[in-house]
Amino acid sequence: MADVAGPSTPSRKRSRWDDDEDNTPPVEKPVQKRRTKSKPPAAGDTRTPERSATPTVPPQNASSRARPHHSLFVPPRTAHPPLVPSRSVYCYERLNSIEEGSYGVVFRARDKETGDIVALKKLKLEEEKHGFPITALREINALMVCKHENVVGIREVVVGDTLTQVFIVMDFIEHDLKNLLSIMPSPFLQSEVKTLMLQLLSAVAYCHERWILHRDLKTSNLLMNNRGTIKVADFGLARRYGDPVGVGGLTQLVVTLWYRAPEILLGATTYSTAVDMWSVGCIFAELLLNEPLFQAKGEIELISMIFKLLGPPTKETWPDYNTMPLAKTMTLPAPHPAQLRQKFPYITAAGLDLLSRLLAYDPDRRISAEEALKHPYFSESPLPKHPDLFGSFPSAAAGEKRRKPDSPSAPVRAADYKLLTEFD
Amino acid sequence: MSTALYPLASLAQIRNTPSRADGIPEDLELDLRAYGCKLIHEAGVLLRQKQVAVATAQILFQRFWYVTSMKQFGIGDVGMGALYLASKLEECPIRMRDLINVYDLLLQRAAHKLKHPPAPAASTSTTLTRTVTHDFKYVPMSYFGSTFYDLKDALVVAEMQILKRLGFNVNVVLPYGTLVNYLRLLGLTEREDVSSRAWGYLNDALQTPVYALYAVPTIVSAAILLATRHLGIALPSSPESCWWELFDADWEDVWSVAGYIMRLYRERSPQDQARVLGLVSKKAVRAWLDDHQPIAPRS
Ligand SMILES: Nc1ncnc2c1ncn2[C@@H]1O[C@H](COP(=O)(O)OP(=O)(O)O)[C@@H](O)[C@H]1O
Ligand SMILES: [Mg+2]
Numbered sequence: 001m002a003d004v005a006g007p008s009t010p011s012r013k014r015s016r017w018d019d020d021e022d023n024t025p026p027v028e029k030p031v032q033k034r035r036t037k038s039k040p041p042a043a044g045d046t047r048t049p050e051r052s053a054t055p056t057v058p059p060q061n062a063s064s065r066a067r068p069h070h071s072l073f074v075p076p077r078t079a080h081p082p083l084v085p086s087r088s089v090y091c092y093e094r095l096n097s098i099e100e101g102s103y104g105v106v107f108r109a110r111d112k113e114t115g116d117i118v119a120l121k122k123l124k125l126e127e128e129k130h131g132f133p134i135t136a137l138r139e140i141n142a143l144m145v146c147k148h149e150n151v152v153g154i155r156e157v158v159v160g161d162t163l164t165q166v167f168i169v170m171d172f173i174e175h176d177l178k179n180l181l182s183i184m185p186s187p188f189l190q191s192e193v194k195t196l197m198l199q200l201l202s203a204v205a206y207c208h209e210r211w212i213l214h215r216d217l218k219t220s221n222l223l224m225n226n227r228g229t230i231k232v233a234d235f236g237l238a239r240r241y242g243d244p245v246g247v248g249g250l251t252q253l254v255v256t257l258w259y260r261a262p263e264i265l266l267g268a269t270t271y272s273t274a275v276d277m278w279s280v281g282c283i284f285a286e287l288l289l290n291e292p293l294f295q296a297k298g299e300i301e302l303i304s305m306i307f308k309l310l311g312p313p314t315k316e317t318w319p320d321y322n323t324m325p326l327a328k329t330m331t332l333p334a335p336h337p338a339q340l341r342q343k344f345p346y347i348t349a350a351g352l353d354l355l356s357r358l359l360a361y362d363p364d365r366r367i368s369a370e371e372a373l374k375h376p377y378f379s380e381s382p383l384p385k386h387p388d389l390f391g392s393f394p395s396a397a398a399g400e401k402r403r404k405p406d407s408p409s410a411p412v413r414a415a416d417y418k419l420l421t422e423f424d
Numbered sequence: 425m426s427t428a429l430y431p432l433a434s435l436a437q438i439r440n441t442p443s444r445a446d447g448i449p450e451d452l453e454l455d456l457r458a459y460g461c462k463l464i465h466e467a468g469v470l471l472r473q474k475q476v477a478v479a480t481a482q483i484l485f486q487r488f489w490y491v492t493s494m495k496q497f498g499i500g501d502v503g504m505g506a507l508y509l510a511s512k513l514e515e516c517p518i519r520m521r522d523l524i525n526v527y528d529l530l531l532q533r534a535a536h537k538l539k540h541p542p543a544p545a546a547s548t549s550t551t552l553t554r555t556v557t558h559d560f561k562y563v564p565m566s567y568f569g570s571t572f573y574d575l576k577d578a579l580v581v582a583e584m585q586i587l588k589r590l591g592f593n594v595n596v597v598l599p600y601g602t603l604v605n606y607l608r609l610l611g612l613t614e615r616e617d618v619s620s621r622a623w624g625y626l627n628d629a630l631q632t633p634v635y636a637l638y639a640v641p642t643i644v645s646a647a648i649l650l651a652t653r654h655l656g657i658a659l660p661s662s663p664e665s666c667w668w669e670l671f672d673a674d675w676e677d678v679w680s681v682a683g684y685i686m687r688l689y690r691e692r693s694p695q696d697q698a699r700v701l702g703l704v705s706k707k708a709v710r711a712w713l714d715d716h717q718p719i720a721p722r723s
Contacts (some may be wrong), residue, residue, distance in 0.1 A: 077639055077677075082434040083490050084591045130520065131583045134512040140592050141513070157592035163584045166592075240515065 017089045017160050018097075018105060018122055089158045089167050092120060098397045108172055108398060118155060119397075120167045135236065140168060142212045142238035150203035152223055152231040173223035173231050174395035177283075180224060183393065187290040190351075191385035192228075194378055197284055199230040199387075204280060205369035207232075208273045211240045217279035218259045219286055228390030241272060257302060258282065258294050262313075263363050265303055267325035274363035277372070281358025288344055288351075303330065310338045310359060318361035350377040430595045433490040433636050442493035447713055452699070453494065454632075456709075458688060459700040460485055460499030461631040464507050467526045473507070474516050480596045481510035482630040484586055490636060491589045495713060497582065498705040500531055504575075505582025513594060524575045529562050531704060536560045538701045541694065599626050599635075602644045606671055610648070610659065621651040625685055632684040638677055645673040646681035 092109040098119065099106045105122045123136045143154040153171040160167070188196065200222065207214055214235060221234035261278035264271060285293035294309075296302035307313075312332040313321045321327055340356055347355070354377045357367035367375075378384060443453045461482045468478035485506040488497075504527045511518045540559070565571045587594065603622055612618045625647035629635065634643050645668045652659055659667045668678050703709050 077432060080429045080432040080639065081593065083431050083437060083487055083636075084593075085491055085589045086587075086591045130517070131508060131580050132512075132587060134517060137509075137512055137594075141595070144593060144595060159588055163581070163588075 017094060017165070018107065086157055086159045089120070089160045089165065091158065092118065092169070094120075096399050117172045117398075119170045119172045120158075121170065123166045123168065125164045125166060136166070138239050139235045142207070142214075142235035143168065143170075145210050146203075146207045146212055146232075146235075148203055148206045150199045150230055150232060151206070152233040170233070171231075172397070173225050173233070174397060175224045175226075175393060176220050176233075176397070177222040177224055177230070178218075178220035179396050180393060181219060181286070181290055183396075184290070188287055189382075189385065190347075191382040192390060193284075193287045194382075194384035195228065195387055195390075196224075196230055196287060197280075198373065198378060198384055200232065200280060200283065201369045201373050203230070203232045204276055205373060207238075208276070208369055211242055212238055213241050213271075213273060214238050214276050214279075216256060216259075217276055217283065218256050219283060219292075222283070226390075226392040226395070228385075228387030257296060257299065258292050260299075260302065261363065262303070262306055262318075262361055263324065265299055265306075266321075266327055266330070268363075269325070272363060273368065274366040277358055277366050277369065278363075280369070280372075281355060284355055284358060285344070288347060304333070307333055309340065309343060310356075310361065311336050313361045320362070320364075348377070348380065350375070350380050353377070430597050431487070431590070431593050432638070433487070433633075437490040438637060441490060443489060443495065446493040446495040447717070448494055448709070452703075453489070454687065455696065455700045456494055456499050456703060457486060457489060457633060458631040459704075460503045463500065463527070463530055463704075464503045465630075466530055467504070467507055467523065470526045470529070471518055471522060473511060473518060474514060476598060477511045477514040477516055478507070479598055479627075479630055480514055481506040483596050483635040484510060484590065484594060486633045486636040487590055488586055489633075492585070494703075494709050495706060497585065498707070498709065500527065500704040501578040501582045501706075502586065503527075504579050505584075505586050508579060509583045509586055509594070510596075513596075520576060520579060524572060524579060525564070528565055528571065528575065532562055533560055534701045534704065538698060541698060596635075597640055599640045599644050599647075602640050603647065606641075606644055606648060609670065610667060612648075612652075612657075615655075615657070617655055618648075618651050618657065621654060622647040625650050628688055629681070629685050631688055634681045634684050638681055641671045642673040642677045643681050645671050645678045646685065649678055650682055650685060 091112055093112055095108040095110060095117075097105060097107050107120045107122070109118055109120050110116070111118055123133075123139075125133065125136070140154070140157060143152070147153070152173060155169040155171065158167050158169055159165060200217075204214065204217070212235075214232065214237070216234060216237040217232070221232070223231040223233045225231070259279040259282045261271070261275040264275060282293050294302055294305045296305050311317075312335055314335065338356065340352055340359075344352060344355065354367070354372065354375045357375075358372065360366040441453060444450060448456075464481050464485060465478055467473075468475075468481070481503070485499075485503055488502055488506070492502075504523060508518065508520070508523055537560075600623070603619070603626060607613055607615075607619055607622070622644075626644065629643060629647065634646075648659075649668070661667060666675070668675060703712055
C-alpha cells in the first residue's frame with residue numbers, strides 16, 4: 001500500500017486491519033514495483049558505512065585529507081537516520097485491543113518480521129477539514145524528540161489501506177499505572193514510590209529540557225513494565241512551549257480534570273512547565289494514597305477540594321492570584337493552613353516538603369522537575385528501591401487474568417510499611 | 425533545543441534519486457528543486473508566513489525528492505503541501521484557502537510568463553521568477569469552481585504523502601543559531617558584513633538539496649567559507665589548524681555544499697529558465713519525458 005503510484009484522494013474507507021477479524025492485506029493491494037522494500041527505522045542499515053557523501057556536483061576539489069576526529073557534540077553523518085518511508089500496518093499481526101471503548105484505540109500486535117510484541121495506537125483522522133491534524137503531529141513529534149528510558153519508545157509510524165489510517169507503533173508495556181494501582185493489594189512501598197517518582201521526574205525533566213510540555217500527566221498515561229520501569233505515554237495533548245499559543249488556545253481543555261493545575265482552572269491564558277509539575281504532585285499523592293488525590297466531579301468542586309487541602313491562596317502563597325481571569329468569580333473559604341500532614345500522616349517531613357512544593361499555588365514558585373530530582377526526599381532512608389526488585393503483576397493489557405496476589409509477599413509488604421511509618 | 429537527530433538522505437538515495445531513475449536529468453532535477461523552493465518562498469512572503477515555517481517547508485520539500493520521483497508528484501503540489509505541513513509544525517498554521525489562492529496566483533503568473541517571455545533586452549535579472557510583468561492580470565478562481573477543489577485535493581494528498589514517504593519523521597533543525605555560535609567562536613561577531621552575508625548564503629542554500637544531505641555544522645561552515653572568501657578575510661586553514669575542523673566539518677563536504685550554493689548563481693539561458701516554468705506539474709514532467717525519450721542522462 002505504501003507505494004500506490006500517483007496521488008489519490010483520501011477515501012473514507014475504514015481500515016480493514018483494525019475492523020475485521022481477518023487482518024491479512026486486502027487482495028486489491030497494488031503490487032510494488034521497482035521500489036525496494038522499506039525497512040524499519042531502527043534497522044539503520046540503509047546506508048553504506050563509507051563516510052563523506054560527495055554528490056556529483058561542481059566543483060570537484062577532492063583533496064583527500066585524513067578525517068579529523070569528531071567531537072562528541074557533532075554526530076557523524078552516518079549517525080543521522082536515513083529517509084525511510086512509512087511501512088504498512090500489515091507488517092504487524094493484530095493480537096488484541098488493549099483499551100476498548102476509550103477515545104484512541106490501542107492494539108497489541110506482533111511485528112511479523114521480528115516477532116516483537118508492540119502497541120499500535122490508531123490516530124483519529126476522521127476530521128479532514130484541515131488536512132493532517134496538528135494534534136497528531138504534536139503527539140508524533142513529541143514522542144520522536146523525547147527518546148528517554150522513561151518515555152515510551154516510538155518505533156515507527158505505519159499506514160493502513162487509505163490515507164486516513166495512521167498508527168503509532170510503540171514498545172508494548174505491560175501495565176498502566178492506573179490499572180496497576182487498582183489491582184495492587186497494598187500501596188507501593190516508600191522505597192518504590194521514590195523509584196517511580198525519580199523515573200517520572202527524569203522523564204518530565206527531559207521533555208521540559210526539549211521544550212515539550214506533556215499537559216496530560218496522570219496515572220492512566222503512565223505505563224509500567226514488569227521490571228519496575230515507568231514510561232510516560234500519551235503525548236496527545238503535548239506541545240512545545242515558547243511557541244505562541246496558536247489559534248483557539250486550548251487552555252480549558254488541557255489536562256484531565258483531577259490533575260489540572262489551579263492556574264488553568266482559574267483561566268490562565270499562558271502556562272508553562274509548572275502545569276506538568278502540578279500533575280506530578282497529584283500523581284505522587286496518588287502513589288502514596290493508592291487512590292487519586294482530588295476526585296472531583298467538576299471544576300468548582302475541584303477548586304474547593306484544592307482550597308480545602310492546601311488552604312485558600314494568600315498574598316504569600318500566590319501573589320498573582322487576583323490577576324487570574326476567574327479569580328473574581330471565586331469566593332475563598334476562611335483562611336486556614338494546609339491540611340497535608342493530616343492527609344499524609346505517614347510520610348517523612350522531606351516527603352511532605354516535596355509534595356507541598358509540587359502542589360505550590362504559584363506556578364512561578366512551583367518546583368521544577370530538575371530541582372525535584374535533587375530533593376532530599378530521595379536521598380534519605382529508605383532509599384529508592386532498585387527497579388529489578390519490584391514484584392511483577394499480571395498484565396491486563398496483554399489479556400492476562402488477574403490472579404490472587406502471592407500470599408508470601410503481602411504480609412512482608414505490610415510489615416515493611418509499618419516499619420517505615422515508625423521512621424516518621 | 426532538540427537534540428534528536430534529523431534524517432539525511434542515504435548514499436544510495438543520493439546516488440540515484442527517484443527522479444533520475446525515471447530519466448529526469450540531474451541538472452533539470454536540481455533546477456526544479458530550486459524552482460519549487462522559490463515558489464514556497466514566494467508563497468510564504470505573500471502569506472506573511474514566518475521564515476522558520478518557510479525554511480522548514482523547503483527542507484521537507486528537498487527531502488521528499490530523495491524518496492519520490494517528480495514524475496509521480498509535481499513540485500507545485502508538493503511545495504504547497506510542504507508549506508501547509510511546516511506551518512503546523514511551527515505552530516503558525518495557515519488557512520488552506522489562502523494557501524491555495526496564493527499558489528494559484530503564482531502558477532498563473534508563471535504560465536503567463538511562459539507564454540509571454542520578457543524581451544531579451546529587458547532581462548537583466550537572472551532569477552527564474554521575476555516581478556509581475558505589467559500585462560499580467562490575475563483572475564481569481566471561484567470557490568465553487570473545480571480548480572479550487574482540485575487544488576484542495578492535491579494539497580491534502582501532498583501533505584499526507586510527505587508525511588508518509590518521510591516516515592513521519594519531520595524533525596528539522598535550522599542553521600541560524602549554529603551560525604551565530606560559530607561566528608562568535610571565530611571572533612567574527614563584530615563583522616556585520618560577514619554575518620549578514622553568511623546568513624544570506626544559508627537562506628539561498630534552502631533552494632538546494634544540501635539540508636537533506638549534510639549536517640548543519642557542515643552547511644554553516646560552507647556559508648562562512650563563502651562569506652569570508654568573498655570579503656577577503658583570512659581564517660586559519662593550515663593543515664594543522666583548519667577552522668572548519670573546529671566545527672567537525674569535512675573539507676570535501678564543505679566544498680561540496682559551497683558548490684551547490686554557487687550553482688544557484690550561474691548565468692542561465694532563457695531556455696533553461698523557461699523549461700522549469702513549464703514543468704511545475706507531474707503531467708508536464710511526464711509529457712516532457714515522453715518528448716525526450718530515450719534519455720541519456722548527462723552527468
Ligand atoms: N505502549 C503501550 N503499551 C501498552 N499499553 C499501552 C501503550 N500505549 C497505550 N497503552 C494503553 O492504552 C491506553 C490509552 O492510550 P493513550 O496513549 O493514553 O491514548 P488516549 O489518548 O486514548 O488516552 C493507555 O492508558 C494504556 O492502558
Ligand atoms: Mg491516555
